[in-house]
Amino acid sequence: MAFLDHDPETFAAAATAGFVAAHGDLVRQVPGGVVRTTRSEADEVALVIGGGSGHFPAFGGLVGPGLAHGAVLGNIFASPSAHQVADVARIAEQGRGVLLSYGNYAGDVLQFNAAADRLRQSGIPVRSVAVTDDIYSAPAEEAHKRRGIAGDLVVFKVAGAAAAAGDDLDAVARVAEAANAATRSLGVAFSGCTLPGADQPLFRVPQGRMAVGLGIHGEPGIDEVDVPTARGLAELLVDRLLGEVPGGGDPRGRRVVVILNGLGSFKYEEMYVVHDEVRRVLAARGIEIADAKVGEFCTSFEMSGMSLTLFWPDEELESLWRAPARSAAYVQDGTPVAQHAVDLSEQRLAALDEHVSLPVAAEESRAYVPLVQSALAELSRTVDSHVDELGRIDAIAGDGDHGLGMQRGAHAALAAARSADGNAAGAGTVLRLAADAWADEAGGTSGALWGLILRSLADAVGDASAPSAEAVRRGVRDACDQVMTQGGAREGDKTMVDALAPFANALEGAAALPLAEAWREAADAARASAEATAAMLPRLGRARTHGAKSLGTPDPGAVSFALIVNALADLFAASLPVPAVSDAIVTA
Template sequence: MTDDIRTKKLMNAPEDIIPEAIEGMLSAHPDLLRVEGATRRALIARDGPRDGKVGIVIGGGSGHEPAFAGYVGRGLADAAAVGNVFASPSPEHIMDAARAVEGGAGVMFLYGNYTGDVMNFDMAAEECDSIGIPARSVAVTDDVASAPKGREGERRGIAGDFFVFKIAGAAAEQGRDLAACHAAAVHANANCRSMGVALSACSLPQTGKPNFELGARDMEIGMGIHGEPGMRRGALETADEVSDELMDAILADMELGQGDEVAVLVNGLGATGLLELYILHRRVTQILGGRGVKIHYSWVGEYCTSLEMAGASITLLKLDADLKTLLDMPCRTPALTVAGTLAPAGTLTKRSHDGTAGAAEVDRSTLAKDGPVTPETFRRMMLAVGEAIHDNRDWLSELDGVIGDGDHGVTMDIGWSAVRKELAAPVDETITQTSTRMAKAFLDAVGASSGPLYASAFRKAGEAVSDRLNLDAGAVVAWVEGICAGIQSRGGAQVGDKTMIDAWVPAVAKAKEALQSGGDVSACLEAACAGARNGRDYTAEIESRRGRSAKLGQRSLGHVDPGAASAHVMLVAMHRALSA
């Protein structure tokens, strides 16, 4: 570790933190958990999955422990797909989990409502459909701070995951079919509300630096679980004042009155002890009692954290007879045990779900061979991009820390490191085939939102030049345009949303102008760099409308979008590598 690292963590190499943590979980809970699949990122309940039962698969980024793998066990989740820190698991991680628990009744995916999770679980659901596994999904949307009433579908999933996962797992354990399990989870989500407060920043293992700044006497009301800024920043208040503000927002959003019954979760974000959490619960009890609302059961502790962030969240689940029954059903997991008699474990028949198709043969005699960018030149250009992303990793993460969760540079570096490893040795293949390999390597390594976006981008770019062996200026422009089209087709962002698209679209436009003016490959790439730089700088002038930073409104003004910045880094590296 270097001298400039500002935070301390008990870890070995940052790149080993997830596999070593998984190894530790397995050694700590050998009676409850096992790992399956080639990715080693799917943790499975030893006695949970069985024939005829809906398989419950939860998942998300690491750093929220005990969520998500801590809720794998009999009566709750059958499996968890484990992503990198603050990054969604990839579709392959999720599919390893789905294949391991599918007992003929289908699978249900549950996760927090974040762009990366939605895209990666959607891709997994698409793959399930292609190989004959029925799949349904529920994105948890409990955070009242992240979107107003009437736009609940835009809200983040935070500690409410705890309740929605429990209800879904109990419904499946009870023997309900896929549609009924889905309905129970949707019902729980609709009756769940949360809000949190942060008292300090957290730091990513790869950077060792706080991913946002918060003064010693300040707090952030409405903070997300990845360090996303909240509704407002103000002076630190008393425990009762904080509880009042959180509860006011929650109760304004859900109808609770005399005779209603709730379950309560007072959740620590990683560095707030039980002493403080019980003080918050004391006030929650007073507020609910004043309304004549009965607390059926409470949980106080760390159930959905944010690395070492200080702070807490409050979650209420409004109960009816069915939700109460499901909440009270027994379960046994590393992080949650509800007492009661569990039925004897059943057996799971291993099913074959082979949806893999072999790579198509390429007749090279039909491919255009004019142009200076050979497959080997292209490989060197991509290696240069990976090096440039690595060199700019911390800067990109710092940009993201201001308006997001602070991991963009880390995530891009993980993806491009996988690409560099995949392309380390020359292989006799076309640029389209190289692009396809890049897509798989990036997606398998990253997940998050960048994984599906750039995987789709590389595939689309490769398809755009599938008729060529070497690339001329027109083909290079077509490849860059394919990158942009792939990102837009998967993510749906448009110019003005303050995303990477704000750099890629003008990059394509400027490259096309250079091509129409007779520019060669170098001139077209240089023009693309200029367009991306202009687009990157433009993002500082606009409010964010997509992704985690979309919750900030005017607070996102004046800050460059990290995705647009990384797009510019990539194009500059390509141009420099070609010139060299």
């Protein structure tokens, strides 16, 4: 933050603890986030929302009667892990299924979808709705690619009201999807935000200028204009939002809910001035305001700016919007459904931990655990050495946190791997522990993808024997396939895949060589491919929104992958074969 010296490693956890201490009548902290302390007499569909920390009151501040039943809280500007999402959902669910809802960001989509799969496998019905209200982040014909910003509030409020009314899971999901389809937002900013522990904002806006179409994770604006008057700002926001009215047609005579959202340090008085002008502009366009909210609903630390959301409800959606609700940060007048306190000890908290006792591993597999730990230590050192540069290139067209996210994940993976000492764990189990720890602590897209990579290697290597070169190549290929399937990226999209796929292909192509030599050839291919992403335009991820701004700069995910596999090539060249152990990993 800009004012206090915070440790970024502990900031999110400390903020959650303080929030729960202040609002213990409404929320209780659980593994991965918070849940309600009360429940209605009749069981409800559980609405579980979430995303990265740094956006309060989204997401924990919107947990309470008539709103969400639980919120999953990731690290700073990073999605929570699938494990955390599943934990919160299992605690919050009441036997009628779970609706997961979150902003449409790659990391959140990956992690919440993976959690949905886990929940279904355990017999819990699940539906998901990603919020896509930001009109500047993709054209109307690609609305499914849009970011979720302050329109989160609309979807969460409508879904929470439907759940409180006793609707079933399909009905709650239906109105959530309808609310999302009826909501459009646009944000502006006069300055960027600063992450805890950082001394520079993620982006700067020149004096006298205003960024238009920014994101809530430090993504810079897509356009830039001179700072307007309050009337000019109202006209800019309203007219651009009216350029895409849900359902089309003439908006005159229609009713709209207005949400003016402060992004962190924009004064309420100034927001009210802007709101008065928004009211006048809408009236001049023949549009009736059904309801208005002015305040902070989805912030970005101390960013100076605001967003305008227009929600175009039908009669059903407006009724749900007006239904009573109470949370730490949002109150809708009326009497919510009667609540009673719930003792979470009754909710099988012990069943949350998916980790079982470590499986018995063959001696040949256990002998390679030191090498796995050394590899993770080298990986961690490599990330530490390049964390600032990874953040710098990520900030050009993204949110600037790639280096910090990789650092959190790498440190957590190493700590988890080292914790297996003395537990008779095999190489596969140690890699699996590292995978889960990376995904839990890093969050975000890179956390999800590196969790997939390490887990794929773990599954291929296993614990039953010494890891063979063939198993390592198979694990890398499986990792590449999993990353492309779950993340949706292909070569040429300017993502990690542009280094991972050439690495996997080269490793397979050098199958006749000892693994250390094959890995070196593959690492060289990954490095060259990562460098080549500088000439690409991004087609996926947050950088896609800023298009040409990333030209000349390589993709940070591809760069970090190439750095890591090249560092491991040096380690493997010096370490393989392992003394006094089978040479299975050296030869196919």
